[in-house]
Amino acid sequence: MGHPGIKGFFRAAAGILSYPQDPRSFAQMFGALSSAHYTRGRITRVRRETPDTVTVFFTAGDGWIPHRAGQWARIGVEVDGKRIWRPYSISAPEHGDPSITVKAQGLVSEHIVERAAPGNVLYLERPEGQFLLPDTPTELLFMVAGSGITPVMSMLQTLMPRRPDHDVVLVYVSRNRESCIFHDEILELADQFPGLRPVFWFTEERGRLDASDADALAELCPDHADRVTYACGPDSFVSAVEDLAGSHGGTPVVERFDVTRQFSGGQRGEVRFTRSDMTLEVGPDETVLEAAERAQHQLPHGCRMGICHSCLVPLTDGAVTNIRTGELHREPGPVQTCVTRPAPHAVFDA
Ligand code: FES
Structure with a gap:
């Protein structure tokens, strides 16, 4: 898991994230907190979701603004003595301790997946983002690809207990069952709340899902054009959902997890x-x-x-x-x- 060179780097960086365990250093840490510019969080649990993905649960210190389902926050991690910040969607439901679900892609995410452990410190900025649940009940369609499930999981866990009969379809594209983050939790949620209908699409078995193809989507969700649509995942996937929704006058609520670099230019x-x-x-x-x-x-x-x-x-x-x-x-x-x-x-x- 992860790039071999990065693993060596992680070993060299061992201990950097360690939270002080003895009471004196614990007190020193909290003494420093009063003057710290950033809110700190302490990891309470790390759960392996897939071979390259973990969920990191943490408690947040003073200054943290409770998140709304679907939001993201910049998280700072000390890597090789430097604090590096990256944005992560919050996967936990509202009204509880936050969590982030991280796939090992890039230096910081690989560091978290390889090294995060209970007691480690994270640096936190306040949650933000407008990928939010609707204020009024409506029939929903979530179109999700890959780790785009992370903010949507927060939304589903927040929404379904609040409105158990809510009519929600989740179309979730992933490579296979093994790489499908939260697969079992989603099935359990659907068992508990029959208004939630998950549709898993494994590309290894069924090929790519063209999210702009109305006929293909109608087989998965016949009334898709009548639903308020949310889309989250890679830029190309989200754009395809937007194209289809736009063709019948809809404007989906979207969150992109990458940028399609169409105009890199190929020159230095x-x-x-x-x-x-x-x-x-x-x-x-x-x-x-x-x-x-x-x-x-x-x-x-x-x-x-x-x-x-x-x-x-x-x-x-x-x-x-x-x-x-x-x-x-x-x-x-x-x-x-x-x-x-x-x-x-x-x-x-x-
Ligand atoms: S970092 Fe958000 S627009 Fe550049």
Whole structure:
């Protein structure tokens, strides 16, 4: 599980996440908490979901705002002495301790999957996001692919006990049964609340599901066009759901888990950060944010998918291309560094 090189790195980083166990250091930790800028969380339990996915349950300290089902939060993890932040959807239902469900993809997620243990400390920012349950009861269709199930699991666990007869269809695409996160929990939820009808689609058995194909979807959910639709997962999957819903006048509520890089350009670029007097080469598939992080230059960021605008940094010279739209941006002013790359030179006040 995980990249072998990363495993070696994790071994080298052993102990970094350890929570102090002796009472004195425990007290020191909480003494430090009063002046800490960020809320801290303490891991209470780690549950293996699939071979490469775990759910990390934690209690949150003062300053944590209770999450709403479907929201995400930036979580900070100490890796090799550096605190690195990534956004994670919260998989726990509302009104309880939070949890995140993490698939081993990328440095921070692999670190969490390999090393998270009860007692470890996490750093927390407040939950945010507008992927939320409707205020009024309505028939729902959740279209989910892969780890897109994580915020939806929070929604289902929140919604079904609140309205046990609620009419909800979940179409959940995953590679196979083994990689299907929360498979058994979803079946148990459906047993308990008959209004929930899960439809599992395993691509190894049935091939790819074209979520923009009305006939294919009608076989799984005949009245899909009459339901309020939620979609969560990879950009291409969510866009397909949007295309189909749009064709019958619907606007689904969506959350994307990645960015389709349609306009990477295939060429290297160069970015300069004037405040830190740093010039970096940017790889053909890298964003400005990723290039900065590779050089351990911290830039602000949140969702990393062009949604939240937390990553705005002033462009002072040169140009950038948006990797999703291909739009060229030359005017000096704030730029989303998570979805742009230099074209081919860009200068930032950072
Ligand atoms: S980090 Fe959210 S828009 Fe860039």
